[in-house]
Amino acid sequence: MSGTTVVETRGLSKLFGQRAAVTGLDLDVAAGEIFGFLGPNGAGKSTTIGMLATLVRPTLGEARVAGYDVTRDPHAVRRRIGLVFQEPSLDGELTAQENMRFQAELFGVPRREARSAIAALLGLVDLTDRKDSPVHTYSGGMKRRLEIAKGLLHTPRVLFLDEPTTGLDPQTRAAIWEHLHRLREEQEITIFLTTHHLEEAENCDRIAIMDEGELATEGTPAELKAVIGSDLVVLRTGDDAEAARTVRERFGTEAETGTDGVRLRVADGAAFVPRLCAEISVPVHAVTVTPPTLDDVFLHSTGRTIRDADDGPGALAALERR
Numbered sequence: 001m002s003g004t005t006v007v008e009t010r011g012l013s014k015l016f017g018q019r020a021a022v023t024g025l026d027l028d029v030a031a032g033e034i035f036g037f038l039g040p041n042g043a044g045k046s047t048t049i050g051m052l053a054t055l056v057r058p059t060l061g062e063a064r065v066a067g068y069d070v071t072r073d074p075h076a077v078r079r080r081i082g083l084v085f086q087e088p089s090l091d092g093e094l095t096a097q098e099n100m101r102f103q104a105e106l107f108g109v110p111r112r113e114a115r116s117a118i119a120a121l122l123g124l125v126d127l128t129d130r131k132d133s134p135v136h137t138y139s140g141g142m143k144r145r146l147e148i149a150k151g152l153l154h155t156p157r158v159l160f161l162d163e164p165t166t167g168l169d170p171q172t173r174a175a176i177w178e179h180l181h182r183l184r185e186e187q188e189i190t191i192f193l194t195t196h197h198l199e200e201a202e203n204c205d206r207i208a209i210m211d212e213g214e215l216a217t218e219g220t221p222a223e224l225k226a227v228i229g230s231d232l233v234v235l236r237t238g239d240d241a242e243a244a245r246t247v248r249e250r251f252g253t254e255a256e257t258g259t260d261g262v263r264l265r266v267a268d269g270a271a272f273v274p275r276l277c278a279e280i281s282v283p284v285h286a287v288t289v290t291p292p293t294l295d296d297v298f299l300h301s302t303g304r305t306i307r308d309a310d311d312g313p314g315a316l317a318a319l320e321r322r
C-alpha cells in the first residue's frame, strides 16, 4: 500500500429536501485498499458512492477522488473511476469480447491497446474460454465477473462496486472475492464497495459502518472486533436458571437465559469454559464459544442489529438513472 489517499471526503453531506441522506462524512481511503462501505438499506451508501462517482451533487462538504474534486472537476474524476452497479449493463446478445469492445469504444480506448487489454482482463476474471459465447448463456457469477472486467477497461484508479455479490450463491460469491483480491494484487487499483453482508465485509482491508447517513465507526475488521473484546459463550444445561446463577455468583459475570440457553460474554471463552464446567453442578449438554463478529460491532456502534435495521432493496441503480 503506498499510503496515498485516493478517496477523501470532508463534511460530505447530501440533503434530499428536508431528509439528510448523508451527514458530515469524513473518509480517507488509501491507494490499493479494498474499502468496504457497510450499512443497512437506506444508510446512505448509494448516495455516497453517487457523490464520489459524480452522479449526485453534494449539498455540503467536499470530496476528492484520485486527486480531483468531484464538484469542480467531475470529468477528470470520471476518467479515473470504474463503476459496477447492481443493474446489469451487458448486452446479452453480444459475446464477452464484443461487450468489452463496445465499452472500449465508449471510453475511446485505442483499438490496438483495447485488444490486449480485453484479452488480459478476460483472463483476469477467468472468462477467456467463454469469450466468444453470447452473454445470455452465462451464469450470474460469470456476468458479474464480466461487469467487473468491463469496469476496468479504461484502467481506472478506483473501482466502485455496488453490492458486487448480491443475488449470487455462496460459492460464486467466494469466487468473486477471489477475483477482487487478485485484481488488487495485479493492478494498482483501489476498490471501494458497498455491502450489507457482514460476513463479506470481513474480506475488506478496512470498513466504514454507516447508519442513518452518518459514519458509525471505521477501521480494519480486526480493530473493530477488538473493541468488542469478548467472546460469546452459550450453554445448554439441564437447568439454565441454576447455571446462570452459578456464573453470576462464582465468576461475577452477567448471564442471561433465553430460548437458546444461557448467554454470557467473557474475554477468553476457550479458557473460561473448562473452569465453568468444573464449578457448575447441573448437567451441561452443549457449549458454543463465538469470537466477536462484525454483527456485534454493528450492534455495539448503532444499538441494533443490521438485520433489524435493513428494510428494502438497493437503490444505486435508481440513482444512476436520475
Ligand SMILES: Nc1ncnc2c1ncn2[C@@H]1O[C@H](COP(=O)(O)OP(=O)(O)OP(=O)(O)O)[C@@H](O)[C@H]1O
Binding pocket: 016, 019, 020, 021, 022, 039, 040, 041, 042, 043, 044, 045, 046, 047, 048, 196, 312, 313, 314, 315, 316
Ligand atoms: N432522490 C432521492 N430523493 C429523496 N430521498 C432519497 C433519494 N435518494 C435517496 N434518498 C434517501 O436517502 C437515504 C439514503 O439512501 P441510500 O440509497 O443512499 O441508502 P443505501 O445505504 O445505499 O441503501 P441501499 O442499500 O438500499 O441502497 C434514504 O432514506 C433514502 O430514502
